[in-house]
Each structure stands twice: as C-alpha cells, then as structure tokens.
Amino acid sequence: MASGTLELQGLNFNLTEEHLAVQEAARDFAQTELLPGVIERDNEAKFPAEQVRKMGELGFLGMMVSPEYGGGGMDTVSYVLAMEEISKVDASASVIMSVNNSLVCWGLEAFGTEEQKQKYLVPLATGERIGAFCLSEPEAGSDATSQHTTAEDKGDYYLLNGTKNWITNGNSSGTCLVIAQTDVAKKHRGINCLIVEKGTPGFTVGKKEDKMGIRSSDTHSLMFSDVKVPKENRIGDDGFGFKFAMSTLNGGRIGIAAQALGIASGAYELALKYAQERKAFGRQIFDHQAIQFKLAEMATKIEAARLLVFKAARLKDEHKDYVQAAAMAKLYASEVAMWVTTEAVQVHGGYGYVKEFHVERLMRDAKITQIYEGTSEIQKLVIARELIR
Known part of the structure; x- marks a missing residue:
C-alpha cells in the first residue's frame, strides 16, 4: 500500500460541536448573504466585494491560520465543511476563499519568516487584504x-x-x-x-x-x-520556490475538492427538491423510476466524494502524508461535480437550461474544478507516482 494511505476504519469522521457550528455558520452565510444576487453577479461577472468583506469579518478567509496571526486556528475539516456550504450557493465566492486560505495564507504560515507573517499574513488572515x-x-x-x-x-x-x-x-x-x-x-x-x-x-x-x-x-x-x-x-x-508551489498545491487540492463537492451537493439538493414539486403524467416526477435512479446515483457519488475529501482533510490535520489522498479527492470530486450538475439540469428538463433555477450555473461552475490547481490528468499522474513511491 502506498505511503500515506490508511484504511477508512482508521480514521474518525465524527464531527465535533465546533465542526457543526462552523458548518451552520457557513450555511447561514451562504443562504442569507450569497444567494441574493448570485445570478446577477454571475451575469455581470461582478466581483462580490461586499460579500467577501463579510467573509473576512466572519473569519472565513483565514480559517486555518493560527490566532497568533489573526486567524481562526481551525482544522482542515472545518475548512472543508465551510467550503462545501459556500460552494453549494456561490462557487465564485468559494474560490476566492480557497485561494486565500489554501494557497496564500497556508504557504505563508508554513514557510514564511516571522517578519513576513507579521507584515503579510495578518492582514490576509483577517480579510483586510486578499491574496x-x-x-x-x-x-x-x-x-x-x-x-x-x-x-x-x-x-x-x-x-x-x-x-x-x-x-x-x-x-x-x-x-x-x-x-x-x-x-x-x-x-x-x-x-x-x-x-x-x-x-x-x-x-x-x-x-x-x-x-x-x-x-x-x-x-x-x-x-x-x-x-x-x-x-x-x-x-x-x-x-525553494518550486517545492513551495508543489507543497502549497497539495493542500489547495483539498480546498478545490471541497468546492467540487459543494457544487455537486448544491445541484443535487435542487434536483431533489424540484423532483418532488414537478408533476408529469399525473404524479411527481420523483415517483418515476428513471428520476429515482438518477437521484440515487447522485447521492451515492456525492457520499463517496465526501469520504475522500474528509479522508484527505483528516490526514492533513493529523500531519500525515496526504498527497495521494488529496489528489484522489480532487480528481473524484471534480468528476462527480461535472456529472451531478449535468444530471441535475436533465432532471429539471427545460427549466434546468434557464438561469432562474441555478443548476445551469452550477454546471458551468463545475467544469473548472477539473482544470485548476492541477487538471484531472495531472491528478492521475500524482496518484500513479504515489502508488509506487
């Protein structure tokens, strides 16, 4: 077995009260602050400046940074939970959050000098600046x-x-x-x-x-x-620059995997709700086996992706080798996001093709998760190398 992999039963996936509180806070923020106007911002390609400012005030831009430098001192699991909830509603906001947390703040705290941390990390962790x-x-x-x-x-x-x-x-x-x-x-x-x-x-x-x-x-x-x-x-x-970049991207893949998971979860929730409201041939479309099978497969793939994302997050929190786990999570979650969002549009039928129902935007957002911070093809190379390391 490749170094860094663990049997699933060796990992504790139980969420603490603190984890649940973070999840609830992120869900509430997404629904109350991000959902209103998300379609308009997408149409106009408008940066969510006010929403990002509030994300900083709530501590979402420096979640894993030590309180010594203005951060929340949270673990990677908390970060993943928040990323998923925010990505369900607005993947544009979540990628801003991901880059600041995973790539910029984490890299500075892990490898920067004390002077660099005081000068640059503190304003980044508090949301005074974005990286x-x-x-x-x-x-x-x-x-x-x-x-x-x-x-x-x-x-x-x-x-x-x-x-x-x-x-x-x-x-x-x-x-x-x-x-x-x-x-x-x-x-x-x-x-x-x-x-x-x-x-x-x-x-x-x-x-x-x-x-x-x-x-x-x-x-x-x-x-x-x-x-x-x-x-x-x-x-x-x-x-040291190349090693810095590769080390930082390994953690960044967990953030993008969580983003992909959130996009998939958001599309699934919309499809499930719509299937119970829309009627065809005299009954809810959920009662048709074709729709049931789609939703069952969506739920199963999302749950599998969630386990991979949580595994990578736990390994990182336990200071164990998480390179392969992060690549697997990013690869699979992004593939699931693309598949689930496409199927969610199909469940909605013609309504899924218009902006009002959100799923067409989620489908467009999903595609980038297969590309940035390492394409799916690069993830496969990383995984293959880890298999024989």
Missing part, C-alpha cells in the same frame, strides 16, 4: 517547471519580469505570491517564490477573463516589468 497565487503562465500551466517569468538576482533585490495567466483574485488582491525562475541552469531547483505587493512600480493587471463559470471571481493576467522585489520578500531559501 493571489501566481504560478500559471501562457506556456506553463500543468508543466509548472517551465517558468518564463524571471527573477534576476541583483544583490539585495530581485528584478522580476514576465506574465502570469489565469490568476484568481488577480485584480482584487493586495498581496501576490509569484513563482519565478532565478537560475535557468538549475531548472526547477532555480525557482523562487516572491511576495509582491499590488502597486509596486512595474506591476500591472491585465484584462479580466470572460469565463464560462465562476464568473464573479476576478481572473486576470498579471504583468511584471522590471519590478524590484526586496530579498526579504523571498519565501524560503534560494531555489
């Missing part, structure tokens, strides 16, 4: 080793040049973690991660991407032209 994780490039998506953004060592600072693509929170972020190549000869061992503040001379934000789904999250290209970044803004030792 962005800048890895992807025009020619470096799944192949993260092919970084064309360069960070030339100039002694006491780096000179940053290049372009980053598909950056979530690209325009709304105040703090960016930028992966760049310092020494091409060293390949992935010559990559660094630099903290770059918005407003630094030479740092510009490109156009907002017109996306199929998660439309109200802001996705931009970021350009760096002779941007001076102080040496003290490098995370870790020289050449």
Whole structure:
C-alpha cells in the first residue's frame, strides 16, 4: 500500500460541536448573504466585494491560520465543511476563499519568516487584504517547471519580469505570491517564490477573463516589468520556490475538492427538491423510476466524494502524508461535480437550461474544478507516482 494511505476504519469522521457550528455558520452565510444576487453577479461577472468583506469579518478567509496571526486556528475539516456550504450557493465566492486560505495564507504560515507573517499574513488572515497565487503562465500551466517569468538576482533585490495567466483574485488582491525562475541552469531547483505587493512600480493587471463559470471571481493576467522585489520578500531559501508551489498545491487540492463537492451537493439538493414539486403524467416526477435512479446515483457519488475529501482533510490535520489522498479527492470530486450538475439540469428538463433555477450555473461552475490547481490528468499522474513511491 502506498505511503500515506490508511484504511477508512482508521480514521474518525465524527464531527465535533465546533465542526457543526462552523458548518451552520457557513450555511447561514451562504443562504442569507450569497444567494441574493448570485445570478446577477454571475451575469455581470461582478466581483462580490461586499460579500467577501463579510467573509473576512466572519473569519472565513483565514480559517486555518493560527490566532497568533489573526486567524481562526481551525482544522482542515472545518475548512472543508465551510467550503462545501459556500460552494453549494456561490462557487465564485468559494474560490476566492480557497485561494486565500489554501494557497496564500497556508504557504505563508508554513514557510514564511516571522517578519513576513507579521507584515503579510495578518492582514490576509483577517480579510483586510486578499491574496493571489501566481504560478500559471501562457506556456506553463500543468508543466509548472517551465517558468518564463524571471527573477534576476541583483544583490539585495530581485528584478522580476514576465506574465502570469489565469490568476484568481488577480485584480482584487493586495498581496501576490509569484513563482519565478532565478537560475535557468538549475531548472526547477532555480525557482523562487516572491511576495509582491499590488502597486509596486512595474506591476500591472491585465484584462479580466470572460469565463464560462465562476464568473464573479476576478481572473486576470498579471504583468511584471522590471519590478524590484526586496530579498526579504523571498519565501524560503534560494531555489525553494518550486517545492513551495508543489507543497502549497497539495493542500489547495483539498480546498478545490471541497468546492467540487459543494457544487455537486448544491445541484443535487435542487434536483431533489424540484423532483418532488414537478408533476408529469399525473404524479411527481420523483415517483418515476428513471428520476429515482438518477437521484440515487447522485447521492451515492456525492457520499463517496465526501469520504475522500474528509479522508484527505483528516490526514492533513493529523500531519500525515496526504498527497495521494488529496489528489484522489480532487480528481473524484471534480468528476462527480461535472456529472451531478449535468444530471441535475436533465432532471429539471427545460427549466434546468434557464438561469432562474441555478443548476445551469452550477454546471458551468463545475467544469473548472477539473482544470485548476492541477487538471484531472495531472491528478492521475500524482496518484500513479504515489502508488509506487
């Protein structure tokens, strides 16, 4: 058996009162603050600024950060529960939350210096600022080793040049973690991660991407032209950047798996409710076996995905190897999200194809979970490598 895997009976999936309280708070926030206007924000590709501000006030943007740095000090299971509830209603809001928690705050707390934590982590954890994780490039998506953004060592600072693509929170972020190549000869061992503040001379934000789904999250290209970044803004030792990125993405996959789970759960709940309200041939469509079979398979796949997501979260909380578990959770949950949302549209029939019933948006949102933070194909590679490690 691959390192890091455990028998399911070896894990405790019982939720504490604290877990249930977090789940309830996230569900209430999603229903009262996110649901009103979610269709309009999607139509207009409008960033949910007011809703994100409230997420920060409620502690949803720094859930796993130590209270010492302004965070909630919660475990990964709490984070997964909150992500699922928020994703049921608004996946655009949940990806903003995921990037800030999983990629930016976690990376800074795990690998940053005390000075970096005080200066950058505290405002990120409290929601005073939002963070962005800048890895992807025009020619470096799944192949993260092919970084064309360069960070030339100039002694006491780096000179940053290049372009980053598909950056979530690209325009709304105040703090960016930028992966760049310092020494091409060293390949992935010559990559660094630099903290770059918005407003630094030479740092510009490109156009907002017109996306199929998660439309109200802001996705931009970021350009760096002779941007001076102080040496003290490098995370870790020289050449640590690639390892930093891969370590951070491993945890990020749990967040996206939880997002996919939430999207699937939200679509299933809508389909189940609709099946009990809609009548055809003189009875509720739920009474037709064809619809019953669809809903039964939806519920089963969602439950299986939930177990994988919880397993990865528990392993991370127990400081055990969770690389394979996170990849499995992200792979399966994203596939389930795409399948369940498509079937939810089918259950709704023609109504599922219009915005008013929400499921068409959930279907559009689901697709990205198979792509970002490692495509489904990359997850399979990660899993395969772990099988023989």
